[in-house]
Amino acid sequence: MITCGHCGCTLVGEIKKGKYIYYRCTHYKTDCNEPYVREEVLEEKFADILRMLRFDEEVLEWIRTALKEGHDDETRYHREIVDKLQKEYKRLEQRLEAMYVDNLDGKIGERDHISAVSPPLSPVVAFAFPFGPRPAPQTDGSDRGT
Numbered sequence: 386m387i388t389c390g391h392c393g394c395t396l397v398g399e400i401k402k403g404k405y406i407y408y409r410c411t412h413y414k415t416d417c418n419e420p421y422v423r424e425e426v427l428e429e430k431f432a433d434i435l436r437m438l439r440f441d442e443e444v445l446e447w448i449r450t451a452l453k454e455g456h457d458d459e460t461r462y463h464r465e466i467v468d469k470l471q472k473e474y475k476r477l478e479q480r481l482e483a484m485y486v487d488n489l490d491g492k493i494g495e496r497d498h499i500s501a502v503s504p505p506l507s508p509v510v511a512f513a514f515p516f517g518p519r520p521a522p523q524t525d526g527s528d529r530g531t
């Protein structure tokens with residue numbers, strides 16, 4: 386249903402000269418001054434609206450992509466941290482094992498053992514939060530391609 390933009394009444398279609406379809410406001414004969422509108426003109430207006438709707442769909446698609454990329458960044462970021470932490474853990478584990486062997490061999494004393502074990506733990510924390518809180522993911526797409 387189409388309504389008049391001037392008075393809000395329903396528009397009705399009328400065939401003129403047997404082929405042209407005009408739309409007019411049902412309030413026309415009393416006090417609405419809106420003129421008859423050719424069907425082609427109305428179609429053009431609807432086409433404009435449809436184009437706007439399609440534009441909205443493009444914007445939605447862009448938002449979906451941005452959200453997905455943001456999520457991918459997040460996932461990649463966490464996976465990188467887990468990888469680094471696991472490597473660090475493995476490195477420390479091997480180091481402890483090496484120290485244990487060295488200790489069995491009598492290469493290091495008790496005091497060296499303790500001081501060698503404690504310090505490496507802090508770089509792990511320093512890696513996980515190197516620059517403080519992480520900034521929000523970029524959504525403008527300007528720095529993609531890596």
Ligand SMILES: [Zn+2]
Nearest residue numbers: 389392410417
């Ligand atoms: Zn009207």
